[in-house]
Amino acid sequence: MDPRNLTRRQVLATASAGAVASMSRAIPAYGNLVKKAGKPAILGGQPVRQNKGWPEWPHWDQEVVDAVVKTTKSRIWCRIQSASGTVPTFEKQFAEMMGTKHCVATGSGTQALHTCVEALGIGPGDEVITSPYTDPGTIAAILSARALPVLADLDRRSYQLDPADVQRRITENTRAIMPVHMMGQPCDMQSIMRIAKQHHLPVIEDACQAHLAEYQGKVIGTIGDVGCYSFQSSKTIACGEGGGIIGNDDDLMDKCYTVHNHGTSRRGLTEVIGPKYRMNEFEAAVLLAQLPGVRERFARRNANAAYLTERLKDIPVVVPQKLYEGTTAGSFYLYATTYHKEHFNNADRAVFLKALAAEGVSLSPYIARGLHREPWVDHILESPVYKKMYSPERLRQYREQLPCPMCDAVCEEMAMLWASGPLLADKADMDDIADAIEKIYENRDLLRL
Numbered sequence: 001m002d003p004r005n006l007t008r009r010q011v012l013a014t015a016s017a018g019a020v021a022s023m024s025r026a027i028p029a030y031g032n033l034v035k036k037a038g039k040p041a042i043l044g045g046q047p048v049r050q051n052k053g054w055p056e057w058p059h060w061d062q063e064v065v066d067a068v069v070k071t072t073k074s075r076i077w078c079r080i081q082s083a084s085g086t087v088p089t090f091e092k093q094f095a096e097m098m099g100t101k102h103c104v105a106t107g108s109g110t111q112a113l114h115t116c117v118e119a120l121g122i123g124p125g126d127e128v129i130t131s132p133y134t135d136p137g138t139i140a141a142i143l144s145a146r147a148l149p150v151l152a153d154l155d156r157r158s159y160q161l162d163p164a165d166v167q168r169r170i171t172e173n174t175r176a177i178m179p180v181h182m183m184g185q186p187c188d189m190q191s192i193m194r195i196a197k198q199h200h201l202p203v204i205e206d207a208c209q210a211h212l213a214e215y216q217g218k219v220i221g222t223i224g225d226v227g228c229y230s231f232q233s234s235k236t237i238a239c240g241e242g243g244g245i246i247g248n249d250d251d252l253m254d255k256c257y258t259v260h261n262h263g264t265s266r267r268g269l270t271e272v273i274g275p276k277y278r279m280n281e282f283e284a285a286v287l288l289a290q291l292p293g294v295r296e297r298f299a300r301r302n303a304n305a306a307y308l309t310e311r312l313k314d315i316p317v318v319v320p321q322k323l324y325e326g327t328t329a330g331s332f333y334l335y336a337t338t339y340h341k342e343h344f345n346n347a348d349r350a351v352f353l354k355a356l357a358a359e360g361v362s363l364s365p366y367i368a369r370g371l372h373r374e375p376w377v378d379h380i381l382e383s384p385v386y387k388k389m390y391s392p393e394r395l396r397q398y399r400e401q402l403p404c405p406m407c408d409a410v411c412e413e414m415a416m417l418w419a420s421g422p423l424l425a426d427k428a429d430m431d432d433i434a435d436a437i438e439k440i441y442e443n444r445d446l447l448r449l
């Protein structure tokens with residue numbers, strides 16, 4: 001098969017609406033063709049990128065520092081001390097930014113997700129369908145409610161939930177679908193929402209990586225019943241540890257508030273089961289001071305991602321994440337690609353990553369194994385609590401249906417850039433990334449080990 005044709009077809013398959021649809025053969029304005037030549041650094045040549053750092057993350061400036069000092073001196077450190085403190089103010093501003101009516105801030109993304117699971121009345125005996133390719137916090141939110149996380153397999157090219165497999169895994173005990181917008185780019189929400197409606201299931205969007213990403217003109221996290229965000233240090237809006245729930249349903253969002261406030265409602269009555277998951281005022285101070293630059297950084301990551309994707313389109317060894325039709329903007333928390341060993345003399349991914357790192361460009365294998373392969377599975381299948389709540393037949397079937405071969409493939413093929421900081425760099429830095437990949441690709445015969 002002609003690899004060039006394959007490349008073009010892959011490019012078409014991965015094209016987002018505007019980003020890479022152009023098939024222009026023009027040499028990109030910033031292309032630095034001189035750098036590509038030469039011996040790989042791993043064999044003693046000159047690295048493409050030397051003694052150059054990347055924009056650091058998380059972001060801070062004097063505004064952030066001043067905000068923390070101001071909160072310290074105010075002695076308002078907890079949200080219940082003031083209706084106009086940093087937490088309620090952040091909730092208002094974040095909801096406005098996302099275009100929703102309500103936001104409830106929490107201590108983490110995991111707490112946000114768990115709060116939604118509880119607020120929807122999901123508990124022992126219930127099942128929630130989600131992805132095996134995600135942060136452990138996603139399933140922790142389901143397990144904390146003693147519900148069963150049912151893991152559906154992935155679309156190998158988008159790394160997102162495969163809607164057809166979601167459909168197959170629905171049982172009479174399914175109570176919700178929790179799509180995860182991996183890398184910060186939207187899932188196939190049209191198909192997922194269609195399935196959810198058909199089965200009358202609420203949708204909890206795990207948008208913990210996907211701040212401000214947009215799909216079919218809607219901000220991610222506003223398509224399902226509720227959307228959950230993380231503000232953990234690495235995320236594109238960060239305060240160390242923090243989270244938030246957004247939504248338009250007055251009753252459900254009121255319940256989320258009650259649940260996250262140890263079951264105590266805004267009316268002051270302790271009404272339901274709930275942990276204490278309140279965000280503190282220092283975290284919100286950091287977030288508030290950071291919000292003004294968020295859109296600009298988001299636009300910059302998107303522009304750099306589109307440029308990088310354009311530069312990579314004729315280098316078949318890595319193929320950027322497939323974006324679904326209707327993706328108008330991604331969050332680009334991570335810039336992810338699939339490593340194609342068939343275009344690298346069938347060499348192990350480690351050989352490629354090592355040669356690339358020597359050029360001064362580090363891509364990561366990211367998640368080592370899907371959550372279906374982690375020991376928590378044995379833990380719950382052998383736990384007296386789960387044995388009490390689920391029939392032996394269901395638990396046997398659960399184990400049988402665990403395999404997620406596409407997720408396994410994704411774990412083996414992933415080559416991604418931690419993007420929160422690096423995608424804020426200049427176009428010349430994006431050229432370094434593409435030049436390094438191209439150089440290693442062109443020298444693949446020398447690197448046969």
Ligand SMILES: *Cc1c(COP(=O)(O)O)cnc(C)c1O
Nearest residue numbers: 108109110135137138208230232
């Ligand atoms: C970070 C993350 C979480 C958990 O958020 P925390 O704030 O770390 O608890 C959940 N899901 C995904 C996809 C994440 O990336």
